[in-house]
Amino acid sequence: MTKNKPTIADIAAQADVSISTVSRVLNNTAPVADSTREAVLTAMRTLDYRPNIFARGLASGQSMTVGVLTQHIHSPLYASLIRGILEEMDLSPYTPLFVDGYWEPEREERLVETLLRRRVDGLIVLGGKMPTEKLQEIATQVPLIIFGHQVPGLENQCLQLDNFDGAYRATEHLISLGHRRIAHVTGNLTHADAVERREGYLQALRDNRIEPLSDLIAEGEFTEQSGVLAIEMLLSRGRTFSAVFAANDESAYGVRLACYRRGIRVPQDMSLVGFDDIRPSAYTTPPLTTVHQPTREIGSAAARAMLKLMNGEAYKLPHIAAELVIRESTARNIK
Amino acid sequence: MTKNKPTIADIAAQADVSISTVSRVLNNTAPVADSTREAVLTAMRTLDYRPNIFARGLASGQSMTVGVLTQHIHSPLYASLIRGILEEMDLSPYTPLFVDGYWEPEREERLVETLLRRRVDGLIVLGGKMPTEKLQEIATQVPLIIFGHQVPGLENQCLQLDNFDGAYRATEHLISLGHRRIAHVTGNLTHADAVERREGYLQALRDNRIEPLSDLIAEGEFTEQSGVLAIEMLLSRGRTFSAVFAANDESAYGVRLACYRRGIRVPQDMSLVGFDDIRPSAYTTPPLTTVHQPTREIGSAAARAMLKLMNGEAYKLPHIAAELVIRESTARNIK
DNA sequence: GCTTTACATGAAAGCGCTTTCATTATATAA
DNA sequence: TTATATAATGAAAGCGCTTTCATGTAAAGC
Numbered sequence: 001m002t003k004n005k006p007t008i009a010d011i012a013a014q015a016d017v018s019i020s021t022v023s024r025v026l027n028n029t030a031p032v033a034d035s036t037r038e039a040v041l042t043a044m045r046t047l048d049y050r051p052n053i054f055a056r057g058l059a060s061g062q063s064m065t066v067g068v069l070t071q072h073i074h075s076p077l078y079a080s081l082i083r084g085i086l087e088e089m090d091l092s093p094y095t096p097l098f099v100d101g102y103w104e105p106e107r108e109e110r111l112v113e114t115l116l117r118r119r120v121d122g123l124i125v126l127g128g129k130m131p132t133e134k135l136q137e138i139a140t141q142v143p144l145i146i147f148g149h150q151v152p153g154l155e156n157q158c159l160q161l162d163n164f165d166g167a168y169r170a171t172e173h174l175i176s177l178g179h180r181r182i183a184h185v186t187g188n189l190t191h192a193d194a195v196e197r198r199e200g201y202l203q204a205l206r207d208n209r210i211e212p213l214s215d216l217i218a219e220g221e222f223t224e225q226s227g228v229l230a231i232e233m234l235l236s237r238g239r240t241f242s243a244v245f246a247a248n249d250e251s252a253y254g255v256r257l258a259c260y261r262r263g264i265r266v267p268q269d270m271s272l273v274g275f276d277d278i279r280p281s282a283y284t285t286p287p288l289t290t291v292h293q294p295t296r297e298i299g300s301a302a303a304r305a306m307l308k309l310m311n312g313e314a315y316k317l318p319h320i321a322a323e324l325v326i327r328e329s330t331a332r333n334i335k
Numbered sequence: 336m337t338k339n340k341p342t343i344a345d346i347a348a349q350a351d352v353s354i355s356t357v358s359r360v361l362n363n364t365a366p367v368a369d370s371t372r373e374a375v376l377t378a379m380r381t382l383d384y385r386p387n388i389f390a391r392g393l394a395s396g397q398s399m400t401v402g403v404l405t406q407h408i409h410s411p412l413y414a415s416l417i418r419g420i421l422e423e424m425d426l427s428p429y430t431p432l433f434v435d436g437y438w439e440p441e442r443e444e445r446l447v448e449t450l451l452r453r454r455v456d457g458l459i460v461l462g463g464k465m466p467t468e469k470l471q472e473i474a475t476q477v478p479l480i481i482f483g484h485q486v487p488g489l490e491n492q493c494l495q496l497d498n499f500d501g502a503y504r505a506t507e508h509l510i511s512l513g514h515r516r517i518a519h520v521t522g523n524l525t526h527a528d529a530v531e532r533r534e535g536y537l538q539a540l541r542d543n544r545i546e547p548l549s550d551l552i553a554e555g556e557f558t559e560q561s562g563v564l565a566i567e568m569l570l571s572r573g574r575t576f577s578a579v580f581a582a583n584d585e586s587a588y589g590v591r592l593a594c595y596r597r598g599i600r601v602p603q604d605m606s607l608v609g610f611d612d613i614r615p616s617a618y619t620t621p622p623l624t625t626v627h628q629p630t631r632e633i634g635s636a637a638a639r640a641m642l643k644l645m646n647g648e649a650y651k652l653p654h655i656a657a658e659l660v661i662r663e664s665t666a667r668n669i670k
Numbered sequence: 671g672c673t674t675t676a677c678a679t680g681a682a683a684g685c686g687c688t689t690t691c692a693t694t695a696t697a698t699a700a
Numbered sequence: 701t702t703a704t705a706t707a708a709t710g711a712a713a714g715c716g717c718t719t720t721c722a723t724g725t726a727a728a729g730c
Contacts, residue, residue, distance in 0.1 A: 343687060358687070393688090394688040
């Protein structure tokens with residue numbers, strides 16, 4: 001299976017130079033005569049040489065690897081963040097190493113440990129539920145960029161979406177369409193995201209002199225099925241409402257389906273707004289009005305910052321504004 | 336940032352033993368007296384020791400890493416395959432290293448090269464367009480498990496879904512509902528998957544004495560947007576049809592949306608079948624009838640096989656049958 | 671023409687681990 | 701008792717690379 005792989009020494013012998021010289025052409029770390037360089041390169045080619053990454057890592061102390069802790073890699077939002085990171089890293093000599101925390105703090109800690117064991121040169125944390133102190137501790141050990149947490153002391157390493165503002169805009173949009181009774185399907189309230197979005201919803205109501213009603217709020221957990229359940233619950237409470245703001249697109253899909261089953265038309269009978277703007281949302285029936293998260297950009301911004309950070313260069317994280325995308329799931333309230 | 340990390344020598348000094356002994360308790364590679372072991376473990380704990388993976392890899396020749404080449408990590412299908420792999424690998428000492436080929440053969444080759452440079456102990460290839468010969472060559476260098484290619488000589492390392500059979504069943508289902516004019520939105524026909532699915536569709540028609548009409552076939556490219564375009568094209572050709580079989584769920588979403596816009600009701604006026612059964616398909620309106628791919632299982636089967644393969648143990652890859660999931664986007668033809 | 675500088679290269683010392691080989695102490699067999 | 705296997709440990713040789721440090725040679729400065 002594995003033949004004896006050529007080493008730097010083989011190249012040196014073949015090219016009739018010392019191993020130091022080979023290393024030099026490999027890394028461009030000191031001037032080498034053109035003729036020598038040619039000879040070395042030729043030798044590498046003919047022997048099909050691949051530098052041993054372990055030897056290199058051991059000697060240099062660098063792994064040329066960046067760890068990325070994601071959550072639910074199969075969820076469109078994280079997949080898209082990853083895509084952004086991938087695109088940026090691709091242009092660099094670093095390889096990203098992805099692990100999935102499943103939103104389970106213990107698991108996350110374990111995985112970070114794995115990544116540190118693998119001697120990643122930097123770590124990008126996307127979301128998750130790791131405690132603030134843990135993140136602070138990690139930051140002392142490795143260059144760290146964080147999305148989805150606000151960590152005191154690490155302000156300029158944190159990239160955050162304005163959940164509050166996004167939710168506020170979504171709600172305000174519904175109000176501007178004449179809706180007064182606006183229900184809200186929250187996310188899992190152990191997530192900060194869910195709480196912030198709920199706050200934005202509540203604040204928008206209050207600012208428009210609409211009294212928030214607890215009867216119009218149901219807790220979901222960011223999944224389609226929970227959206228179905230939440231809306232059933234809401235409907236069963238007997239309070240009427242003409243619009244729903246769901247804490248994310250997946251739960252909005254659930255709401256949509258439940259309405260469909262009951263013959264409630266969207267948007268004629270019920271307006272619906274989601275959050276995140278994941279891929280399929282532009283193609284649901286009707287296409288979903290939602291709050292856009294520029295996830296791909298967030299991903300590449302995080303990666304870009306990481307590359308700078310590892311090099312000790314200056315960088316700044318962009319401010320990420322949520323943006324409302326108005327499609328066809330919302331309409332003027334005709335009551 | 337990085338303090339001087341403790342090495343095996345520090346542990347040895349602290350525990351007053353030789354480094355060999357430390358290595359032994361680390362790897363359980365030879366008997367060590369209980370008291371000694373205790374001392375070493377304590378030393379490790381107090382010094383917060385983490386073995387250096389490079390040194391270990393260099394000395395042992397193993398990276399404890401498995402490379403995984405995926406395609407479009409953000410597509411639900413691949414995300415789900417990954418999930419399966421993750422779950423299985425999690426139980427092993429190996430760490431998966433994911434890269435995304437974007438369905439671009441040159442890119443795929445480059446990434447495989449990167450993985451081999453990283454000295455992965457095994458390689459899982461999911462889909463993609465790498466030429467058969469390339470795969471055969473790779474197989475000589477590293478333990479290889481493949482999903483989505485049928486490579487001569489590597490039959491028992493290839494895991495394949497029966498696209499033909501799945502498409503056949505989907506089409507047959509429509510026929511059994513009384514449909515005769517069944518359109519097909521293909522995938523990108525440079526993918527073997529797309530071709531096989533089309534063949535299944537054609538064969539089902541023929542077996543039921545329905546003549547396939549080229550007017551009823553439009554080429555898509557596995558995306559929502561291409562589904563929209565394909566159905567517009569189909570409709571514009573003037574041939575009537577009462578059902579559509581789309582080559583994957585995403586393009587079925589596009590078909591669904593285009594119908595919605597034109598006031599064509601699904602399933603009353605038009606039956607629709609997809610392929611893949613990605614997550615959102617159970618929550619579209621109406622929920623989509625589709626061919627289920629047990630992606631998570633495929634992923635974990637691949638991972639399991641890889642673990643065995645690397646250990647030189649016997650394994651066998653399961654046969655993967657496609658299964659039709661009948662939901663609400665198909666109905667009896669009432670014409 | 672002789673010293674100074676830059677360029678091009680080689681020798682050798684690690685980097686932190688695994689793994690043979692050798693050694694000592696202890697237990698078992700003869 | 702002596703020989704012999706067994707357990708427990710240490711010494712030391714790599715693994716393949718990077719990186720000082722030293723050396724030799726050619727170009728430049730006075």
